[in-house]
Amino acid sequence: MASSLFSGECTFVAAVQTLDRLPPASLSEIAFAGRSNVGKSSLINAMTKRKALARTSHTPGRTQQLNFFKINDAFLLVDMPGYGYAKVSKKMREDWSKLIRTYLRGRVTLKCVFLLVDSRHGLKDSDIDMMKMMDETAVPYRILLTKCDEIKKADYDTTLEDVKETLKKHPAAFPEPLLCSAHKRIGMDEIEFITKSVI
């Protein structure tokens, strides 16, 4: 059934730029991460059936904060700040790394990170850096290949094989990436199923 876990009550909990502002660790958390423009806000909005829970934007790289939403009193959904945007200053990049690394390391309630990767582009160096951080902090993660409505099957198969090969070297990664599209609502049930099984 389509997204009943995600589509109930949803409340904004906090926008966090420094870790002393983290909401208390209570409910299980799942987080969405990825490069700017990968389709993260669109996917979160499609999952929760909200038009603007997470802000979709054509100007990437602006939000450097972790946004926490409480879903159905069942779990917290965390919208992580996008990375990999070229125009971001070195200082901002360093602040981002510090925030994310500390969050990943210290958050016992964080059960799974969905790492979004554009299916048309495959893994970038910045994705690999993010994956290394999650390996080091032993946070389980699953790759979601986004915008699959825009890619031909043959191209997708190539990306999929590349990603799977890379994942073999990353101990905290689930070995099989998941194909999805926010626009066509592909992969939504699987994301819900995975969430249910970890929270």
Ligand SMILES: Nc1nc2c(ncn2[C@@H]2O[C@H](COP(=O)(O)OP(=O)(O)O)[C@@H](O)[C@H]2O)c(=O)[nH]1
């Ligand atoms: N074709 C297609 N485009 C998408 C999809 N999801 C997002 N986009 C587009 O990708 C761009 C960035 O989306 P957004 O959700 O703001 O990305 P974010 O920066 O990762 O939050 C927007 O122009 C979206 O319309 C999808 O499933 N299919």
Ligand SMILES: [Mg+2]
């Ligand atoms: Mg966004």
